[in-house]
Amino acid sequence: MSPGGGRALGPLLLLLLLALPQCVGRWRAVVNRSIPDVCATCHIHATCHQIEGKSVCICNYGFVGNGRTHCQDKDECQIGASKICGNHTLCHNTHGSFYCVCLDGYRASNNNKTFIPNDGTNCTDIDECEESGLCGPNASCMNTEGSYKCYCNDGYKLENGEHSFHPDENIVSCKEIGCGSPPEMKHGYIVGNYSLLPGSAVHYECKEGFYSNEGKFSYCTANETWEPSTLSCKEEELLSNLSIFNETCVKWRRKTGRLGLQETYTFHLLGQRWDEKTFSEDVIFNITTSEDNPKVCLDLNPGSNYVVNITAISSRNTIVSVTVAVQTKVKEAFNNVLIFNDTCLKWQRTVRGTDVEDRYSFHVQGQRWYQKEFFHEMTFDLTTHKQAPEVCFDLQPGTNYSVNISMVALNFSLLVSMTTQITDPPFPDIEFVAVKGSAPLLRLRKAEDQNGPISLYQVIVLPLGLQSTFICDSFAAAAFFSNTTDVKGYVAAEFQAKDVADNMSIALGDRHYYGKFYNAPLKLGEEYCVFLRIISEWNKVRTQSCAVWAQIKNLSPTLQYMSAVGLGSVAAVCLILFLSFSVARAYLHSTVRFPPAAFACEAVHLSATMDVAQTGITSSFLETENVSRL
Secondary structure, X not given: OOHHHHHHHHHHHHHHHHHHHHHHHHXXXXXXXXXXXXXXXXXXXXXXXXXXXXXXXXXXXXXXXOOOOOEEEOOHHHHOHHHHOOOOEEEEEEOOEEEEEEOOOEXXXXXXXXXXXXXXXXXXXXXXXHOOOOOOOOEEEEEEOOEEEEEEOOOEXXXXXXXOEOOOOOOOOEEEOOOOOOOOOOOEEEOOOOOOOOOOEEEEEEXXXXXXXXXXXXXXXOOOOEOOOOOXXXXXXXXXXXXXXXXXXXXXXXXXXXXXXXXXXXXXXEEEOOOOOOOEEEEEEEEEEOOOOOEXXXXXXXXXXXXXXXXXXXXXXOEEEEEEEEEOOOOOOEEEEEEEOOOEEXXXXXXXXXXXXXXXEEEEEEEEOOEEEEEEEEEEEXXXXXXXXXXXXXXXXXXXXXXXXXXXXXXXXXXXXXXXXXXXXXXXXXXXXXXXXXXXXXXXXXXXXXXXXXXXXXXXXXXXXXXXXXXXXXXXXXXXXXXXXXXXXXXXXXXXXXXXXXXXXXXXXXXXXXXXXXXXXXXOOOOEEEEEEEEEEEOOEEEEEEEXXXXXXXXXXXXXXXXXXXXXXXXXXXHHHHHHHHHHHHHOOXXXXXXXXXXXXXXXXXXXXXXXXXXXXXXXXXXXXXXXXX
């Protein structure tokens, strides 16, 4: 190349060098415009990652696909709940994820309702039996794996004949096993308490003045019926128709039930002459005979008054005593002695005129067969010229008296027997109790036989509104199961006087029988008045005294009852919401996802929990509601 040519190329190379960067930049721009941006093409549920210098789109966790054109939800639950969540679980798939819940009867170890098993959480069995009252009254709970069963307590059975039940599945109750009220026994009564369960026995005894040589028990059979008792109470009286003949002889007649049997009779003779203050005779002797109409003549002193006590001792050691007055003949000074007004005597003078005054001496002695320590004695004189004298005595009620009337001037005396009628027994000595909300424990004090033999004690329950109208002898002993108990009340317990211990306690509504009366449970919400009635019966006369023993107001339901009512209410709400959510979910499944019915019921449960807490019901009721929800 010529020097001139080299000089011509120099400017050209300089221009080329200056234009080269611009050309390279334009080439690169063209190249870049031909290669697409990978990260810009990633799916909405994908993420762009740099791998070995390259951009790659990968679907997010919970989605599967190519990362660019599609990333669809992954159903983790399709491999099975037990594999992904563990035993005793349910798996719920969600958009892009899932969660686990425990089956009914189990709870999560993290104490949450839902979990994802990435922290060791598992489902453990719930011991439903920790909740008291779950099975209802008269039943016990037994826990099982994932559930529980209820069994009736001893003495109770299911009405449907099954051995166990579940209160969420069956509407059942435990019925008391028993034979019902035992049979009544004529002239007899029941001793002590008794049970209605099969195999139990009722003990009978005959009333005073009756006896039995036969069985004294009735048994409750396995068929829940009372076996008929062979007890038959017969009249105990061993002798009757006692009479005096030939002045010093007595005779009597054996009772039909004792004919042909050998009996021993003891005679006790007390004699006295009123004209000889120092004379007194006291003789005791026995005779044994099997005659049906025995008789015996007594060796008595003339002109004397005798009291003859005849005691019959049977082969069963039963003792019956009869007292008769025997008087040997003296010149009669008065006769036609009559008893009137129960405590008064009048007689007719026979040998002296109305212008002569006579002095009469009275010796009165009173005893009671039912109160051995009782003895009433008094002596006084009466001077009168009346042809038909009268005298009244200050006598005690319910007492047998012997009145010896003597006329000293004529050496004449006469013995008269008098019996006074009983009066009302003492007013019951009780401690009045006024309570609210519950039945009280009452204490019974034994009364004294002051006005006659006390036979029975009765506990009477009637509506509080009838307290002011109650009359002590206004109605007969009405049992709880009679048709009038709701209107007029009823006798809850009856005790024979000889079976009553001082300061004994009585629990109202304990479901026991006392005598022939049932001590029934008191009704919730009712108000009651309780009376104690003391009854005396003697010589065909019946008297009674009553006292208000207790007033019971605002009888409240038990915690167990309140829990049962609350449980039923919340369970019903949960059932309604569960059905509502199920229908809605089926209808809108393709477009809207609703929370599971268990969550809806849980919300209701939380609301119920707040309401119950405000009313003061204990947490045990809330736990019962939670079990029902599961």
